[in-house]
Amino acid sequence: MRPDAPERGFPEAEFAARTAKAQARxxxxxxxxxxxxxxxxxxxxxxxxxxxxQSPTRPWFLFVPASGKPVAVIPEIGGVLMRRSWLDDVRTWSAPRPEDDGISLLTDLLAPLAKAGGTIGVMKGHETALRMPLGDWERLITNLPGLHIADATRLVQGLRMVKSPAEIEKLRHICAIGSASFARVPEIIAEGMPLEEVFRTFRREALAQGADDAPYVVGAAEPGGYADVISPPSRRPLQSGDVVMLDTGCVWDGYYCDFDRNWAIGRADDMARRAHDTLWRATEAGLAAAKPGNTCRDLFRAMSAVIAEMDKSGGDIGRLGHGLGTQLTEQPSHAAFDETVLEEGMALTLEPSLGYGSGLMMVHEENIVVRSGGAELLSTRAPQELPLIGA
Amino acid sequence: MRPDAPERGFPEAEFAARTAKAQARxxxxxxxxxxxxxxxxxxxxxxxxxxxxQSPTRPWFLFVPASGKPVAVIPEIGGVLMRRSWLDDVRTWSAPRPEDDGISLLTDLLAPLAKAGGTIGVMKGHETALRMPLGDWERLITNLPGLHIADATRLVQGLRMVKSPAEIEKLRHICAIGSASFARVPEIIAEGMPLEEVFRTFRREALAQGADDAPYVVGAAEPGGYADVISPPSRRPLQSGDVVMLDTGCVWDGYYCDFDRNWAIGRADDMARRAHDTLWRATEAGLAAAKPGNTCRDLFRAMSAVIAEMDKSGGDIGRLGHGLGTQLTEQPSHAAFDETVLEEGMALTLEPSLGYGSGLMMVHEENIVVRSGGAELLSTRAPQELPLIGA
Structure with a gap:
């Protein structure tokens, strides 16, 4: 455990404040x-x-009423833990029970609202999923004639986008762990190590540095650059001239860092060095644009303008960064379609990428929090020049 | 990397066989x-x-037609990787695109079936979720009048329950890694180590033993027993008289082990030793009952009969084991409600649990594959007697 680790969890006031803000909206x-x-x-x-x-077996439900504390409707196996939370009303059933996995309990809870012709919000928009069986959802709705369903995606995502000081402390901590782990990479990997071992070694390092887990470790290593950033690692040993990229989502107390680093093994060719420099400068442009009042589209355009110096193809990552918090990726998106206005307290990734050569690409990523005066880095800034390992 | 690691991935014939079986059903x-x-x-x-x-941003779709290879409809960022698979037809879009995240592509693909008044299967039953925005699902259905939707949960889960020899090799490998990691626990944890460090140390050990990751590590340590098996770890140091439980889902090439082990620190009281012995014998009863032709309910009853010697309360875990494969937990469930008939090639956990003393519980778990002659252990069998650490 790092000596600078914040407290785990939050005081009750944090949840009360979140709930009050949601109820106002x-x-x-x-x-x-x-x-x-x-x-x-x-x-x-x-x-x-x-x-x-991680087990898909059981659904879990939380109902936030118009006033008062949320009500949990959950499998009994979670009862002990949920009753230690700030909630007063925790309703459980013996799950799994395929013929009635919480549906009767939800029906009882929502029946008065349905009778009154009320409207409840559910998450049904961009970046959401229905984490319960679709058949059970259909049964629930059928059980509750008169109940109206509205999309609450913007309401909830809008709240979650802006982090509290306590949340930012957790993000700062896990980003420091990520930075310390990346700083060790030149000492723990070397030419000849299979990429599969590189990933495993990095995961062990992140845990040693204090991460609770490193669930997301992807990357690539190929001569002069790489063509794909989401594949599992091969057993191919690192070779001189490879560009190695590691991208990680490490987690501490439920909060993620999400950034990457590039290195060249032994030597780097001019194209790879130029790509790295271009992405570094695109990130600088993103840092300068990450001010309250600017939009995610502004961030996208600021970074795109630099990327375009080298990338003529319009690399198809679809966006150049996203929100950071309790998921590997969160709202908003730095993309032409996203007009979210930046606010103080938003935690974000800046993630420019570009294509070069014949089918090669490079990615680069930093983590920031938006402050009144502009971007504050949570990750330790990458060097402008593509670093060498074992040169 | 362990020298005995199987090949990663599967030959094309594996996917062709799975697809053919699905198409027959x-x-x-x-x-x-x-x-x-x-x-x-x-x-x-x-x-x-x-x-x-792990990123919730983008939906991904695979369509299995009545004949021929599956068709992928996925974000462009996955195009390179999916085109390396056995599929011929990979359709992509630049995602995220909130106003049309694959919906037009799916509509084009399914329109001929809708026009013909056909029926497609989707997963909408027990242990499923709709991993796309509910609003997009509703739009898709509205786009396709005439298309009928049926529940394909049993069809797909039924196929996935029975593992091929190549799948069993992967499960055997990750279970061996899990067993080797648990075997090292008495050497790597000790009285005085905070539980949070115990978890981190175990994760690092599992990686060192060859796991790709150890995404699921839970457990507990309290005097004489524990009351909860799904909480995050505290910073409380291990003390003499604690019963420590670690439960892990480690993963190799996408296949999980899922089993746990108990130890006592320094000394064990009689109740804890009796609970361990009872669960060990319940597992023996489960091993004896895990034969083709018996049902999951038979497994549940065989284990319950032994558990009842000590547990008078009817512990509310809801089931005593489940399927094992590419998710931490899979169908079927060893529960009174599950009449699934055991078949050769099913990979399962046996997971008896019981309550004792004032609010304490103990869990115990092994991983098996059902063979024509009965259960074959994939995990190294736990000792009958609760083992001591540092005695």
């Missing part, structure tokens, strides 16, 4: 409640944190 | 196709493997 939109069912949404309002969500 | 049910969208389902028919699913 719900009142404006005429919502009698929010029905939430994904890990980050349930955790946001309850503090309920467990790896048990 | 589809024909019986009158399905013109299957529309799949979760990581394990897409991977099952395509071999497409990436950690990028």
């Amino acid at each position: 719900m009142a404006k939109q005429g919502l009698a409640g929010l029905l939430l069912m994904t890990e980050p949404d349930v955790r946001y309002f309850s503090g309920f944190q467990t790896l048990f969500w | 589809m024909a019986k049910q009158g399905l013109a196709g299957l529309l799949l969208m979760t990581e394990p389902d897409v991977r099952y028919f395509s071999g497409f493997q990436t950690l990028f699913w």
Whole structure:
């Protein structure tokens, strides 16, 4: 454990504040409640944190009423842990129970709202999923004639985008762990090491540096550059002239860092060095543009203008960064379609990428928080020049 | 990397066989196709493997037609990797594109079936989720009047439950890694180590033993027993008299082990030793009952009969084991409600648990594959007696 680790969890006031903000927005939109069912949404309002969500067997529900504390409707196996949260009303059933996995409990909870012809919000927009069986959702709606369903995606994502000081401390901590792990890479990997071992070695290093886990470790290593950034590692040993990229989402107390680094093994060719320099300068442009009042589109355009010096193809990553928090990627998106206005407290990645040579690409990423005066780096800034390993 | 590691991936014949089996079942049910969208389902028919699913931003789709190879409809960032699979037809779009994240491409693909009044299967039953925005799903259905939707949960889960020899080799490998990691625990943890460090140390050990990752590490340590098995670790140091439990889902080439082990620090009281012995014998009863022709309910009853010697409360875990494969937990469930008939090649956990003392519980778990002659252990069998650390 690093000596500078913040406290785990949050004081009750954090959840009360989040709930109050949600309820103010719900009142404006005429919502009698929010029905939430994904890990980050349930955790946001309850503090309920467990790896048990990795099992797809059981659905979990949190209902945020128009006033008062949220109500949990969850499998009994989570009862002990949820009852330690700030919630007072925790309703459980013995799950799995395929013929009635929480549906009767939800129906009882929502029936008064349905009778009154009320509207509840659910997450049904961009970047959401329905984390319960679709058949059960259809049954629930059928059970509740009169209940109206509205899309609460913007309401909840809008709240979650802006981080509290306590959240930013957690993000700062995991970004420091990520930076310390990347700083060790030139000592722990070398020419001849298979890429699969590079990934494993990096994961062990991130844990040694204090990460709770390093669930996302991807990357690539190929001569002069790489063509793909989401594949599993090969067993091919690192060779002189390879460009190696590692991208990681490490997690601490449920908060993620998400950034990457590039190195060249032994020597770097001119194109790779130029790509790295271009992406570094694109990131500088992003840092300068990351001010309250600018939009995500402004960030996208600022970085794109630099990328265009070298990339003529329009690399098809679809965006140049995103929100950072309790998921590997969060809203908003630095893309031409996203007009989200930057606010103080937003935690973001800046992630310019470009294509070069014949089918090669390079990616580059930093993590920041938007402050009144502009961007504050959470990750330790990468060097402008592509660093060499074992030169 | 362990010298005994199998090959990664599968030959094309594996995917062709899975697809042919699905198509035979589809024909019986009158399905013109299957529309799949979760990581394990897409991977099952395509071999497409990436950690990028951890980002919730983009939906991914695989369509299994009534005949011929599956068709991928995916974000362009996955195009390079998917085109290396056995598929011939890979359709991509520049994602994220919130106003049309694959919906036009899916509409084009499915329109002929809708026009013919056909039926496609989607996963909408127990243990499923809709991994796309609910709003997009509703738009897609509205786009395709005439298309009928059937529940394909049993069809796909039924196929996935029975593992091929190549899948069993991967499961055997990751279970060996898990067993080797647990065997090292008495050497790498000790009285005085905070539980948070115990978890981190175990994760590093699993990676050193050859796991690609150890995404699921939970457990507990309290005097004489524990009350909860899904909480994050505390910073409380291990003390003499604690019962420590570690439960892990480690992964290799996309296949999971899922089992746990208990130890006592320094000394064990009689109740804890009796609980361990009871669970060990319950597992023996499960091993004896895990024969082709028996049902999951038979497994549940065989283990329950032994557990009842000590547990008078009816511990509310809801089931005593489950399927094992490409998710931390899979179908079927060893529960009173599950009448799935065991078949040769099913990979399963046996996971008896019991309550004792005042609010304490103990869990115990092994991993097996069902063979014609009965259960074959994939995990190295736990000792009957609760083992001591540092005695």
